[in-house]
Amino acid sequence: MINQPFGTLPGLRDRIDGTRRRFRIWRGGRPFWAGLFMLLAGAPIIYFPYVHITLKGVAVALSTTAGAASLIIGILLMTLGITLWFHQQVRVFAGIAGLLLTLASFPLANFGGLLFGLLFGLVGGSLACAWDPCPPEAEAQHTAALPPVTVPGSDGPQGN
Template sequence: MSAETPASREVPKENRFKVWRQTRPFWAGLFTMIGGLPIAYLPYGDMRLGNVTLAMKTTAGSAALIIGVLLITLGLTMWYQPIVRVFAGVASIVLALVSIPVSNFGGLVVGFLFALIGGGMSIAWAPAPPIEKTPEAEHDSEPEASEEATYRYDSETEAVVAAGVPEQRDTYESATETTTTDANGGRNSAG
């Protein structure tokens, strides 16, 4: 800790990765990078089964390599530039779809699925809203019991009643008043 850094801004070493991971679409980037690996590798790789060599080389090998490298780059972009997560997600989905005819059915479907899921997760991810600290919240980490409201569901009137906070209780109790119609067509107020 230095004299310029306030103590409240310091994050313990064991929590740094957790905080970093929670401020960006971490899992989306990881899935996208995992999806790029089989797409890039399979057109160039050989599998050996005993004395038999299984080669999956295609004529579009360079295109598959480019798609795989771009997917890995997009996964890293999701991690280190989360502001462009929507673009990276859409680009990942498009590249995953293009990899189906280009790269052995999208890296034998495994790479395609990982890249597709990673792109969708990147589009859907949203940063958590910032936590606003008030001067009172800095002193007390938990609110007092008198400040907390408890809510109960009243099945007869189908309303939520707040207990513990007078202003909220009055508001919710006035909302529970219902108007019904009696047999003669007149209106009765029940509460």
Template sequence: MLAGAPIMYIPYQTMTLGDLHIRLATTAGAGSLIIGVLLIVLGLTMWFQPQSRVFAGVATILLALVSLVVSNFGAFIVGFLLALIGGALGVSWAPGRPVVEEPADERGADDGPSGAPAAPAGPSLVKE
């Protein structure tokens, strides 16, 4: 989601250096806007629909590569790197399994997790 903002904003930005106004808008300005909106939508998809995270991650990586050509070198590499990292995290992330613990009543108070008596915490100082 963070990658979409610089890719949408920077190509339409007008910078001022003294009396000189520099406009970065190119003929592909609409393409930058579309790529930025799609990156934000894919970020929201990864967030709210984790089962489609691999598709959204791959699509994010592809849009990051396209943004290099379309929107001023991926909005001066900032948007490109954010999209690339976000897409890679989306592809590699997997939701964890919920931890289910037994209630304390069903196992003994001194028993370990498997029901066996708990082992001493450290070496014993008592001589036999």
């Protein structure tokens, strides 16, 4: 116990490493970054219409009639982000819905949360649509393990 730094507990590093490893495995099996970008897109879209910003003594109020639309769009984007984490089967639907909501936020919600929400939403929706649950190595191994296909009326097996 003398050689341990102050404040460390025995086995703490092992528990932290195990937690990081489990999180990395969990993150790898779903469109994690797409969901995170969707969550980040919803935050500024909700935030900016309800806050009063002061820039060098000049009050900038972005609260317009877009407040209700901003709230609905932001909450839906955040819901889609969480959905991508826990129901990755709907990734294409969530990606397309996120892209459409993000594009709708540009005219309806103060330029899509002053362009922050717009950019995060476009990236998140694109990542959700592009995410593939099957890594290329596993797909290559799967197709290599398939037996050759025989075509009726030919001389022998055909290649994959």
